[in-house]
Amino acid sequence: MHITILSSSTRLNRNSHRVALALEKMINEKGEHTAEVLDLAAYDFPVMEEVLHRHPNPPAGLADFAEKVRRSDAHIFVSPEYNGSYTSALKNAVDYLKEGEFSQKAIGVVSVSTGMMGGIRAALAMQQLVLAIFGFPVPQMLPVGQVLQRFDEHGDLTDPGFEKNIGQFLRQFTWLAEAVAEKKQVLVPA
Numbered sequence: 001m002h003i004t005i006l007s008s009s010t011r012l013n014r015n016s017h018r019v020a021l022a023l024e025k026m027i028n029e030k031g032e033h034t035a036e037v038l039d040l041a042a043y044d045f046p047v048m049e050e051v052l053h054r055h056p057n058p059p060a061g062l063a064d065f066a067e068k069v070r071r072s073d074a075h076i077f078v079s080p081e082y083n084g085s086y087t088s089a090l091k092n093a094v095d096y097l098k099e100g101e102f103s104q105k106a107i108g109v110v111s112v113s114t115g116m117m118g119g120i121r122a123a124l125a126m127q128q129l130v131l132a133i134f135g136f137p138v139p140q141m142l143p144v145g146q147v148l149q150r151f152d153e154h155g156d157l158t159d160p161g162f163e164k165n166i167g168q169f170l171r172q173f174t175w176l177a178e179a180v181a182e183k184k185q186v187l188v189p190a
């Protein structure tokens with residue numbers, strides 16, 4: 001399976017990108033699946049004026065982004081909590097695409113905050129977003145509180161105690177993602 005990780009903070013000196021990098025490393029190091037971060041700060045999409053398939057002059061990088069999303073088997077959305085929800089950059093990027101890019105794929109959600117609560121409201125809001133785009137929400141979420149104490153800027157874990165939380169999340173995510181991907185192969189043989 002190929003997994004895309006949407007890193008959705010575009011803030012200068014952002015912290016949640018550390019978590020996206022960490023998940024990418026962990027999945028790739030395990031070697032069973034491949035993972036790739038799609039960095040919304042790097043894509044730098046303007047506020048959506050029209051959806052991609054009807055856009056007369058799509059923003060640079062949008063077709064590439066859509067293709068990467070389409071080609072991947074499962075997704076992880078990583079977002080900080082901003083005012084009780086996920087980032088507008090995530091909503092903006094998702095709104096550009098057809099629901100078909102995400103539908104019938106497992107989508108895991110990871111929320112991030114510098115505080116203790118781990119941005120749980122952002123995680124719950126992302127679960128609603130996943131339903132709206134006909135994805136399969138992974139019931140196990142990964143709220144990451146105190147991100148600065150847990151990950152360095154390269155995406156390396158600095159709090160060994162948190163490894164258990166990540167392991168649990170990745171196990172549940174992978175289980176559902178594999179089940180969905182296998183079912184699709186049966187329905188649509190390669």
Ligand SMILES: Cc1cc2nc3c(=O)[nH]c(=O)nc-3n(C[C@H](O)[C@H](O)[C@H](O)COP(=O)(O)O)c2cc1C
Nearest residue numbers: 009011014015016017080081082083084113114115
């Ligand atoms: C606009 C804004 C709103 C925020 N709202 C919340 C919030 O509702 N709950 C929370 O726990 N932290 C909140 N924070 C703190 C963020 O969790 C913290 O700044 C985190 O590092 C943001 O992720 P980022 O660095 O990847 O942008 C907010 C931060 C910003 C910039």
